[in-house]
Amino acid sequence: MKKKRLIPILLLRNGWLVQSKEFSRYQNLGNPETATLRLSQWASDELIFLDISRNDIYDLRRDDLGCANRHTFLEIIENISKVVFMPMTVGGKIKSLFDIEKRLSVGADKVSINTQLFNDEKIIQKSANEFGSQCIVASIDVKKENGKYFVYSNGGQKREDYLPIDWAKKVESLGAGEILLNSIDRDGMKTGYDIELIKGISDVVSIPVIAAGGVGEWSHFGQVLSETKVDAVAAANIFQYSDQSVYLAKKYLYEHNFNVRPPDLLEI
Amino acid sequence: MDKKICILDYGSGNVKSVFNIVGSIVQNTVISNKADDIRTASHIILPGVGSFGAAMEKIRHKIPLDILTKEVLSKKKPFLGICVGMQVLAAKGFEFGDHPGLGWISGVVDKLDSGQLPLPHIGWNNIDIINSHPLLQGLNNNQDFYFVHSYVFQTSNQENIIATTQYGQRFNSIISKENISGVQFHPEKSQKAGKLLLSNFFQMR
Secondary structure, three states, X not given: OOOOEEEEEEEEEOOEEEEEEOOOEEEEEEOHHHHHHHHHHOOOOOEEXXXXXXXXXXXXXXXXXXXXXXXXXXXXXXXXXXXXXXXXXXXXXXXXXHHHHHHHHOOOOEEEEOHHHHHOOHHHHHHHHHHOHHHEEEEEEEEEEOOEEEEEEOOOOEEOOOOHHHHHHHHHHHOOOEEEEEEXXXXXXXXXXXXXXXXXXXXXXXXXXXXXOXXXXXXXXXXXXXXXXXXXXXXOXXXXXXXXXXXXXXXXXXXXXXXXXXXXXXOO | OOXXXXXXXXXXXXXXXXXXXXXXXXXXEEEEOOHHHHHHOOEEEXXXXXXXXXXXXXXXXXXXXXXXXXXXXXXXXXXXXXXXXXXXXXXXXXXXXXXXXXXOOOOEXXXXXOOOOOOOEEEEEEOEEOOOOHHHOOOOOOOEEEEEEOXXXXXXXXXXXXXEEEEOEEEEEXXXXXXXXXXXXXXXXXXXXXXXXXXXXXXXX
Protein backbone atom coordinates (compact mmCIF):
# COMPACT_ATOMS: atom_id res chain seq x y z
CA MET A 1 0.00 0.00 0.00
CA LYS A 2 1.22 3.47 -0.83
CA LYS A 3 2.32 5.45 2.20
CA LYS A 4 1.57 9.00 3.35
CA ARG A 5 4.74 11.08 3.21
CA LEU A 6 6.47 13.16 5.86
CA ILE A 7 8.44 15.94 4.18
CA PRO A 8 10.86 18.44 5.74
CA ILE A 9 11.01 21.76 3.91
CA LEU A 10 14.35 23.54 3.88
CA LEU A 11 14.19 27.29 3.33
CA LEU A 12 17.40 28.72 1.93
CA ARG A 13 18.12 32.42 2.02
CA ASN A 14 21.36 33.53 0.39
CA GLY A 15 22.77 30.03 0.85
CA TRP A 16 21.84 29.79 4.53
CA LEU A 17 19.23 27.52 6.03
CA VAL A 18 16.72 29.79 7.78
CA GLN A 19 13.67 29.65 9.96
CA SER A 20 10.73 31.70 8.73
CA LYS A 21 7.84 33.35 10.53
CA GLU A 22 4.82 34.62 8.58
CA PHE A 23 6.97 34.86 5.43
CA SER A 24 8.63 37.98 6.84
CA ARG A 25 11.00 37.29 9.72
CA TYR A 26 13.99 35.00 9.29
CA GLN A 27 16.57 33.48 11.56
CA ASN A 28 19.75 31.77 10.41
CA LEU A 29 20.01 28.10 11.30
CA GLY A 30 23.29 27.23 9.61
CA ASN A 31 24.69 25.14 6.82
CA PRO A 32 21.98 23.48 4.70
CA GLU A 33 24.23 20.60 3.68
CA THR A 34 24.83 19.31 7.21
CA ALA A 35 21.16 19.82 8.08
CA THR A 36 20.14 17.78 5.04
CA LEU A 37 22.39 14.90 6.02
CA ARG A 38 20.68 14.70 9.38
CA LEU A 39 17.21 14.78 7.80
CA SER A 40 18.27 11.96 5.51
CA GLN A 41 19.61 9.89 8.40
CA TRP A 42 16.28 10.25 10.17
CA ALA A 43 14.57 8.69 7.10
CA SER A 44 12.57 11.60 5.74
CA ASP A 45 10.38 10.43 2.86
CA GLU A 46 11.27 13.33 0.62
CA LEU A 47 12.83 16.80 0.87
CA ILE A 48 11.68 20.17 -0.43
CA PHE A 49 14.25 22.94 -0.90
CA LEU A 50 12.95 26.45 -1.47
CA ASP A 51 15.24 29.31 -2.41
CA ILE A 52 13.60 32.34 -0.80
CA SER A 53 16.49 34.77 -1.37
CA ARG A 54 15.44 38.21 -2.52
CA ASN A 55 18.76 38.71 -4.32
CA ASP A 56 21.48 36.55 -5.84
CA ILE A 57 24.14 36.66 -3.15
CA TYR A 58 25.21 33.30 -1.74
CA ASP A 59 27.68 33.00 1.07
CA LEU A 60 28.22 30.10 3.44
CA ARG A 61 30.77 32.23 5.35
CA ARG A 62 33.27 29.45 5.64
CA ASP A 63 36.36 31.65 5.59
CA ASP A 64 38.09 29.01 7.70
CA LEU A 65 38.32 26.78 4.65
CA GLY A 66 41.02 29.10 3.31
CA CYS A 67 39.48 29.46 -0.11
CA ALA A 68 36.58 31.16 -1.72
CA ASN A 69 33.48 29.28 -0.73
CA ARG A 70 30.49 30.88 -2.28
CA HIS A 71 27.95 28.36 -3.40
CA THR A 72 24.95 29.16 -5.51
CA PHE A 73 21.66 27.56 -4.58
CA LEU A 74 22.10 25.08 -7.43
CA GLU A 75 25.61 24.13 -6.28
CA ILE A 76 24.22 23.45 -2.83
CA ILE A 77 21.53 21.18 -4.33
CA GLU A 78 24.12 19.41 -6.46
CA ASN A 79 26.35 18.74 -3.43
CA ILE A 80 23.37 17.44 -1.49
CA SER A 81 22.27 15.09 -4.27
CA LYS A 82 25.66 13.39 -4.07
CA VAL A 83 25.14 12.31 -0.47
CA VAL A 84 21.40 11.79 0.05
CA PHE A 85 19.58 9.24 -2.06
CA MET A 86 15.94 10.25 -1.86
CA PRO A 87 13.33 12.23 -3.78
CA MET A 88 14.00 15.96 -3.81
CA THR A 89 11.79 18.87 -4.88
CA VAL A 90 13.43 22.20 -5.62
CA GLY A 91 11.66 25.56 -5.85
CA GLY A 92 12.23 29.28 -5.97
CA LYS A 93 13.07 31.67 -8.82
CA ILE A 94 11.83 29.35 -11.60
CA LYS A 95 10.86 31.35 -14.67
CA SER A 96 11.36 29.04 -17.64
CA LEU A 97 11.74 25.48 -18.89
CA PHE A 98 15.48 26.07 -18.89
CA ASP A 99 15.35 26.88 -15.16
CA ILE A 100 13.50 23.59 -14.60
CA GLU A 101 16.01 21.63 -16.65
CA LYS A 102 18.91 23.13 -14.67
CA ARG A 103 17.33 22.03 -11.39
CA LEU A 104 16.63 18.51 -12.65
CA SER A 105 20.18 18.23 -13.96
CA VAL A 106 21.67 18.89 -10.50
CA GLY A 107 19.63 16.09 -8.93
CA ALA A 108 16.11 17.44 -8.32
CA ASP A 109 13.28 15.01 -9.10
CA LYS A 110 10.56 17.66 -9.09
CA VAL A 111 10.34 21.42 -9.17
CA SER A 112 7.94 23.64 -7.30
CA ILE A 113 6.67 26.78 -9.05
CA ASN A 114 4.63 29.61 -7.59
CA THR A 115 4.94 33.22 -8.83
CA GLN A 116 5.72 32.35 -12.44
CA LEU A 117 2.40 30.48 -12.72
CA PHE A 118 0.65 33.86 -12.60
CA ASN A 119 2.95 35.42 -15.20
CA ASP A 120 2.80 32.46 -17.56
CA GLU A 121 0.05 29.88 -16.95
CA LYS A 122 1.26 27.85 -19.89
CA ILE A 123 4.51 27.02 -18.10
CA ILE A 124 2.70 24.13 -16.37
CA GLN A 125 1.47 22.59 -19.61
CA LYS A 126 4.75 23.14 -21.38
CA SER A 127 6.85 21.74 -18.57
CA ALA A 128 4.49 18.81 -17.94
CA ASN A 129 4.78 17.89 -21.62
CA GLU A 130 8.53 18.18 -21.54
CA PHE A 131 9.35 16.57 -18.20
CA GLY A 132 6.13 14.76 -17.18
CA SER A 133 3.49 16.10 -14.80
CA GLN A 134 4.95 14.02 -11.93
CA CYS A 135 7.77 16.53 -12.06
CA ILE A 136 5.74 19.73 -11.62
CA VAL A 137 4.58 20.85 -8.19
CA ALA A 138 2.35 23.94 -8.04
CA SER A 139 3.10 25.85 -4.86
CA ILE A 140 0.15 27.81 -3.48
CA ASP A 141 0.57 30.33 -0.65
CA VAL A 142 -2.64 31.40 1.06
CA LYS A 143 -3.51 34.16 3.52
CA LYS A 144 -6.79 34.76 5.32
CA GLU A 145 -8.15 38.30 5.32
CA ASN A 146 -11.42 39.27 6.97
CA GLY A 147 -12.44 35.63 7.06
CA LYS A 148 -11.70 35.02 3.36
CA TYR A 149 -8.82 33.10 1.84
CA PHE A 150 -6.66 34.65 -0.89
CA VAL A 151 -3.80 33.33 -2.99
CA TYR A 152 -0.51 35.21 -2.73
CA SER A 153 2.54 35.19 -5.00
CA ASN A 154 6.01 36.75 -4.85
CA GLY A 155 6.89 35.14 -1.54
CA GLY A 156 3.70 36.30 0.16
CA GLN A 157 3.96 39.89 -1.07
CA LYS A 158 1.40 40.10 -3.85
CA ARG A 159 -2.28 39.27 -3.56
CA GLU A 160 -3.68 37.54 -6.64
CA ASP A 161 -7.29 37.58 -7.80
CA TYR A 162 -7.86 33.86 -7.34
CA LEU A 163 -9.61 32.12 -4.51
CA PRO A 164 -7.48 29.14 -3.39
CA ILE A 165 -10.02 26.50 -4.44
CA ASP A 166 -10.36 27.95 -7.94
CA TRP A 167 -6.63 28.31 -8.33
CA ALA A 168 -6.03 24.73 -7.15
CA LYS A 169 -8.53 23.37 -9.68
CA LYS A 170 -6.95 25.47 -12.38
CA VAL A 171 -3.36 24.30 -11.78
CA GLU A 172 -4.63 20.72 -11.74
CA SER A 173 -6.39 21.17 -15.08
CA LEU A 174 -3.25 22.73 -16.54
CA GLY A 175 -1.29 19.59 -15.68
CA ALA A 176 0.40 20.09 -12.31
CA GLY A 177 1.33 16.78 -10.68
CA GLU A 178 1.04 17.93 -7.06
CA ILE A 179 0.07 20.94 -4.96
CA LEU A 180 2.21 22.29 -2.13
CA LEU A 181 -0.26 24.25 -0.02
CA ASN A 182 1.15 26.70 2.50
CA SER A 183 -0.64 28.99 4.92
CA ILE A 184 1.13 32.32 5.36
CA ASP A 185 -0.74 33.07 8.61
CA ARG A 186 0.32 29.78 10.15
CA ASP A 187 3.94 29.93 8.95
CA GLY A 188 6.18 29.58 12.01
CA MET A 189 3.28 29.98 14.45
CA LYS A 190 3.24 26.39 15.83
CA THR A 191 -0.56 26.47 16.20
CA GLY A 192 -1.27 23.59 13.81
CA TYR A 193 -2.30 23.33 10.17
CA ASP A 194 -5.15 25.41 8.76
CA ILE A 195 -7.48 22.42 8.48
CA GLU A 196 -10.35 24.36 6.90
CA LEU A 197 -8.12 25.58 4.06
CA ILE A 198 -6.45 22.20 3.50
CA LYS A 199 -9.70 20.24 3.61
CA GLY A 200 -11.32 22.64 1.16
CA ILE A 201 -8.58 22.08 -1.38
CA SER A 202 -7.81 18.39 -0.90
CA ASP A 203 -11.54 17.67 -1.32
CA VAL A 204 -11.77 19.24 -4.79
CA VAL A 205 -8.59 18.07 -6.53
CA SER A 206 -7.49 14.52 -7.28
CA ILE A 207 -3.75 15.24 -7.48
CA PRO A 208 -1.77 14.83 -4.26
CA VAL A 209 -1.81 17.80 -1.85
CA ILE A 210 1.14 18.45 0.44
CA ALA A 211 0.09 20.41 3.54
CA ALA A 212 2.46 22.99 5.02
CA GLY A 213 2.47 25.74 7.59
CA GLY A 214 1.94 25.79 11.34
CA VAL A 215 3.16 22.51 12.81
CA GLY A 216 4.11 22.90 16.47
CA GLU A 217 3.80 19.31 17.70
CA TRP A 218 3.65 15.81 16.20
CA SER A 219 -0.10 15.50 16.78
CA HIS A 220 -0.68 18.28 14.23
CA PHE A 221 0.52 15.85 11.53
CA GLY A 222 -1.98 13.27 12.78
CA GLN A 223 -4.78 15.81 12.83
CA VAL A 224 -4.38 16.86 9.19
CA LEU A 225 -3.98 13.23 8.06
CA SER A 226 -7.19 12.22 9.87
CA GLU A 227 -9.32 15.20 8.91
CA THR A 228 -8.31 15.85 5.28
CA LYS A 229 -7.35 13.90 2.17
CA VAL A 230 -3.75 15.16 1.97
CA ASP A 231 -1.15 12.79 0.55
CA ALA A 232 1.78 14.30 2.43
CA VAL A 233 2.52 16.44 5.47
CA ALA A 234 5.32 18.96 5.35
CA ALA A 235 6.92 21.28 7.87
CA ALA A 236 10.07 23.35 8.13
CA ASN A 237 10.98 24.81 11.51
CA ILE A 238 9.95 21.92 13.74
CA PHE A 239 12.33 19.51 12.03
CA GLN A 240 15.35 21.73 12.69
CA TYR A 241 15.07 22.14 16.43
CA SER A 242 15.21 18.69 17.94
CA ASP A 243 17.50 15.72 17.52
CA GLN A 244 15.96 12.89 15.46
CA SER A 245 12.91 15.06 14.76
CA VAL A 246 11.72 13.23 11.64
CA TYR A 247 12.28 9.85 13.28
CA LEU A 248 10.23 10.88 16.31
CA ALA A 249 7.45 12.39 14.20
CA LYS A 250 7.22 9.21 12.17
CA LYS A 251 7.33 7.06 15.27
CA TYR A 252 4.37 9.04 16.63
CA LEU A 253 2.38 8.54 13.41
CA TYR A 254 3.36 4.88 13.05
CA GLU A 255 2.37 4.10 16.63
CA HIS A 256 -0.95 5.87 16.07
CA ASN A 257 -1.64 3.58 13.11
CA PHE A 258 -1.19 6.12 10.36
CA ASN A 259 -0.16 4.70 7.01
CA VAL A 260 3.49 5.84 6.98
CA ARG A 261 6.82 4.09 6.44
CA PRO A 262 8.15 2.53 9.65
CA PRO A 263 10.43 4.94 11.59
CA ASP A 264 14.08 4.24 10.90
CA LEU A 265 17.52 5.67 11.50
CA LEU A 266 19.81 5.28 8.51
CA GLU A 267 23.52 5.21 8.22
CA ILE A 268 24.52 7.05 5.13
CA MET B 1 37.96 -9.84 -11.40
CA ASP B 2 37.73 -6.30 -10.06
CA LYS B 3 34.29 -4.77 -10.23
CA LYS B 4 33.50 -2.18 -12.82
CA ILE B 5 29.99 -0.81 -13.16
CA CYS B 6 28.80 0.59 -16.48
CA ILE B 7 25.68 2.78 -16.29
CA LEU B 8 24.44 2.90 -19.85
CA ASP B 9 24.32 6.45 -21.21
CA TYR B 10 21.52 7.17 -23.68
CA GLY B 11 20.34 10.57 -22.47
CA SER B 12 18.10 9.39 -19.63
CA GLY B 13 17.39 12.28 -17.27
CA ASN B 14 18.20 10.58 -13.98
CA VAL B 15 21.54 9.06 -14.91
CA LYS B 16 23.41 11.30 -12.48
CA SER B 17 21.30 10.26 -9.50
CA VAL B 18 22.06 6.64 -10.37
CA PHE B 19 25.75 7.47 -10.73
CA ASN B 20 25.82 9.22 -7.32
CA ILE B 21 24.57 6.17 -5.41
CA VAL B 22 26.38 3.52 -7.48
CA GLY B 23 29.65 5.48 -7.25
CA SER B 24 29.26 5.55 -3.47
CA ILE B 25 29.25 1.72 -3.47
CA VAL B 26 31.76 0.88 -6.23
CA GLN B 27 34.35 3.49 -7.04
CA ASN B 28 35.05 2.16 -10.52
CA THR B 29 31.75 3.30 -12.03
CA VAL B 30 31.28 4.94 -15.42
CA ILE B 31 28.39 6.51 -17.29
CA SER B 32 29.08 5.40 -20.83
CA ASN B 33 27.79 4.08 -24.15
CA LYS B 34 31.23 3.06 -25.43
CA ALA B 35 31.71 -0.51 -26.59
CA ASP B 36 34.92 -0.76 -24.59
CA ASP B 37 33.24 0.17 -21.28
CA ILE B 38 30.41 -2.30 -21.92
CA ARG B 39 32.95 -5.06 -22.66
CA THR B 40 35.15 -4.38 -19.63
CA ALA B 41 32.28 -3.83 -17.17
CA SER B 42 31.53 -6.53 -14.59
CA HIS B 43 27.95 -5.26 -14.09
CA ILE B 44 25.69 -3.22 -16.38
CA ILE B 45 22.83 -0.90 -15.37
CA LEU B 46 20.18 0.54 -17.68
CA PRO B 47 18.55 3.52 -15.92
CA GLY B 48 15.37 5.13 -17.17
CA VAL B 49 12.67 7.74 -16.87
CA GLY B 50 10.12 8.77 -19.47
CA SER B 51 8.12 6.74 -21.95
CA PHE B 52 8.85 3.31 -23.40
CA GLY B 53 8.98 4.34 -27.06
CA ALA B 54 11.14 7.43 -26.49
CA ALA B 55 13.55 5.43 -24.32
CA MET B 56 13.83 2.58 -26.85
CA GLU B 57 14.50 4.99 -29.67
CA LYS B 58 17.33 6.67 -27.75
CA ILE B 59 18.70 3.28 -26.69
CA ARG B 60 18.82 2.10 -30.31
CA HIS B 61 20.54 5.30 -31.38
CA LYS B 62 23.06 5.71 -28.59
CA ILE B 63 23.96 2.24 -27.35
CA PRO B 64 25.82 -0.40 -29.39
CA LEU B 65 23.14 -3.06 -28.97
CA ASP B 66 25.07 -5.82 -30.75
CA ILE B 67 27.86 -5.57 -28.19
CA LEU B 68 25.50 -5.15 -25.23
CA THR B 69 23.46 -8.18 -26.34
CA LYS B 70 26.58 -10.31 -26.60
CA GLU B 71 27.80 -9.31 -23.13
CA VAL B 72 24.40 -9.88 -21.53
CA LEU B 73 22.90 -12.81 -23.43
CA SER B 74 26.04 -14.80 -24.36
CA LYS B 75 28.53 -13.87 -21.65
CA LYS B 76 25.78 -13.65 -19.02
CA LYS B 77 27.00 -10.46 -17.38
CA PRO B 78 24.77 -9.29 -14.50
CA PHE B 79 22.36 -6.69 -15.88
CA LEU B 80 19.89 -4.47 -14.01
CA GLY B 81 17.16 -2.34 -15.62
CA ILE B 82 15.59 0.46 -13.56
CA CYS B 83 12.03 1.72 -14.19
CA VAL B 84 11.77 2.23 -17.97
CA GLY B 85 15.12 0.41 -18.10
CA MET B 86 13.24 -2.60 -16.72
CA GLN B 87 10.24 -2.11 -18.99
CA VAL B 88 12.28 -2.21 -22.21
CA LEU B 89 13.36 -5.77 -21.29
CA ALA B 90 9.89 -6.78 -22.52
CA ALA B 91 9.13 -7.68 -26.12
CA LYS B 92 6.59 -4.89 -26.53
CA GLY B 93 5.41 -1.65 -24.96
CA PHE B 94 2.04 0.04 -25.44
CA GLU B 95 2.82 3.56 -24.13
CA PHE B 96 1.98 6.14 -26.86
CA GLY B 97 1.62 3.44 -29.56
CA ASP B 98 3.05 0.01 -30.06
CA HIS B 99 6.84 -0.24 -29.67
CA PRO B 100 9.22 -3.19 -29.81
CA GLY B 101 11.48 -3.65 -26.77
CA LEU B 102 14.65 -5.67 -26.21
CA GLY B 103 12.64 -8.85 -25.62
CA TRP B 104 15.10 -10.30 -23.10
CA ILE B 105 12.39 -11.31 -20.62
CA SER B 106 9.09 -12.45 -22.05
CA GLY B 107 6.28 -9.98 -21.40
CA VAL B 108 4.59 -6.77 -22.47
CA VAL B 109 4.36 -3.31 -20.92
CA ASP B 110 0.89 -1.83 -20.50
CA LYS B 111 -0.85 0.85 -18.51
CA LEU B 112 -1.21 0.36 -14.75
CA ASP B 113 -4.90 -0.15 -13.98
CA SER B 114 -5.03 1.93 -10.80
CA GLY B 115 -8.83 2.13 -10.58
CA GLN B 116 -9.77 5.26 -8.61
CA LEU B 117 -6.18 6.02 -7.66
CA PRO B 118 -4.31 8.77 -9.51
CA LEU B 119 -1.60 8.10 -12.10
CA PRO B 120 1.33 8.26 -12.20
CA HIS B 121 1.86 6.05 -9.17
CA ILE B 122 4.29 8.25 -7.21
CA GLY B 123 5.60 7.62 -3.74
CA TRP B 124 6.74 4.98 -1.29
CA ASN B 125 5.09 1.61 -1.65
CA ASN B 126 6.02 -1.83 -0.40
CA ILE B 127 7.00 -4.98 -2.24
CA ASP B 128 5.67 -8.47 -1.57
CA ILE B 129 8.28 -11.10 -2.26
CA ILE B 130 7.09 -13.94 -4.52
CA ASN B 131 10.36 -15.78 -5.21
CA SER B 132 13.58 -15.44 -3.24
CA HIS B 133 16.45 -13.83 -5.12
CA PRO B 134 20.03 -12.68 -4.36
CA LEU B 135 18.93 -9.04 -4.99
CA LEU B 136 16.76 -9.26 -1.86
CA GLN B 137 19.48 -10.48 0.51
CA GLY B 138 18.95 -8.71 3.86
CA LEU B 139 15.74 -6.98 2.74
CA ASN B 140 12.41 -7.64 4.42
CA ASN B 141 9.19 -8.61 2.79
CA ASN B 142 7.08 -5.41 2.87
CA GLN B 143 10.14 -3.21 2.34
CA ASP B 144 9.15 0.20 0.93
CA PHE B 145 10.71 1.59 -2.25
CA TYR B 146 10.16 4.83 -4.16
CA PHE B 147 8.03 4.50 -7.33
CA VAL B 148 7.28 6.92 -10.21
CA HIS B 149 5.49 5.28 -13.16
CA SER B 150 2.21 4.78 -15.04
CA TYR B 151 3.03 1.58 -16.94
CA VAL B 152 3.84 -1.92 -15.74
CA PHE B 153 5.63 -5.05 -16.93
CA GLN B 154 3.23 -7.97 -17.43
CA THR B 155 4.52 -11.49 -17.83
CA SER B 156 2.91 -14.91 -17.74
CA ASN B 157 6.17 -16.57 -16.65
CA GLN B 158 5.62 -16.87 -12.91
CA GLU B 159 9.22 -17.96 -12.33
CA ASN B 160 10.44 -14.54 -13.57
CA ILE B 161 8.41 -12.65 -10.97
CA ILE B 162 10.48 -11.86 -7.86
CA ALA B 163 8.21 -9.31 -6.16
CA THR B 164 4.88 -7.58 -6.71
CA THR B 165 3.32 -4.35 -5.44
CA GLN B 166 -0.29 -3.25 -4.96
CA TYR B 167 -1.62 0.03 -6.39
CA GLY B 168 -5.16 -0.36 -7.69
CA GLN B 169 -3.95 -3.60 -9.25
CA ARG B 170 -1.12 -5.95 -8.32
CA PHE B 171 1.87 -5.44 -10.62
CA ASN B 172 5.40 -6.79 -10.96
CA SER B 173 7.90 -4.64 -9.08
CA ILE B 174 10.96 -6.92 -9.46
CA ILE B 175 11.51 -9.39 -12.29
CA SER B 176 14.49 -11.59 -13.10
CA LYS B 177 15.63 -14.22 -15.53
CA GLU B 178 19.11 -15.73 -15.06
CA ASN B 179 21.60 -12.82 -15.07
CA ILE B 180 19.00 -10.21 -16.12
CA SER B 181 16.93 -8.33 -13.52
CA GLY B 182 14.64 -5.34 -13.52
CA VAL B 183 13.09 -3.15 -10.83
CA GLN B 184 10.08 -0.90 -11.41
CA PHE B 185 10.98 1.42 -8.51
CA HIS B 186 13.98 3.72 -8.20
CA PRO B 187 16.65 2.19 -5.94
CA GLU B 188 18.70 5.38 -6.40
CA LYS B 189 15.92 7.28 -4.57
CA SER B 190 15.06 4.59 -2.02
CA GLN B 191 17.66 5.41 0.65
CA LYS B 192 19.08 2.47 2.62
CA ALA B 193 16.93 -0.22 1.00
CA GLY B 194 17.86 1.00 -2.49
CA LYS B 195 21.53 1.02 -1.64
CA LEU B 196 21.34 -2.49 -0.20
CA LEU B 197 19.57 -3.80 -3.30
CA LEU B 198 22.23 -2.26 -5.54
CA SER B 199 25.02 -3.65 -3.33
CA ASN B 200 23.39 -7.08 -3.67
CA PHE B 201 23.34 -6.68 -7.43
CA PHE B 202 27.07 -5.95 -7.46
CA GLN B 203 27.66 -9.22 -5.57
CA MET B 204 25.97 -11.20 -8.36
CA ARG B 205 28.19 -13.01 -10.85
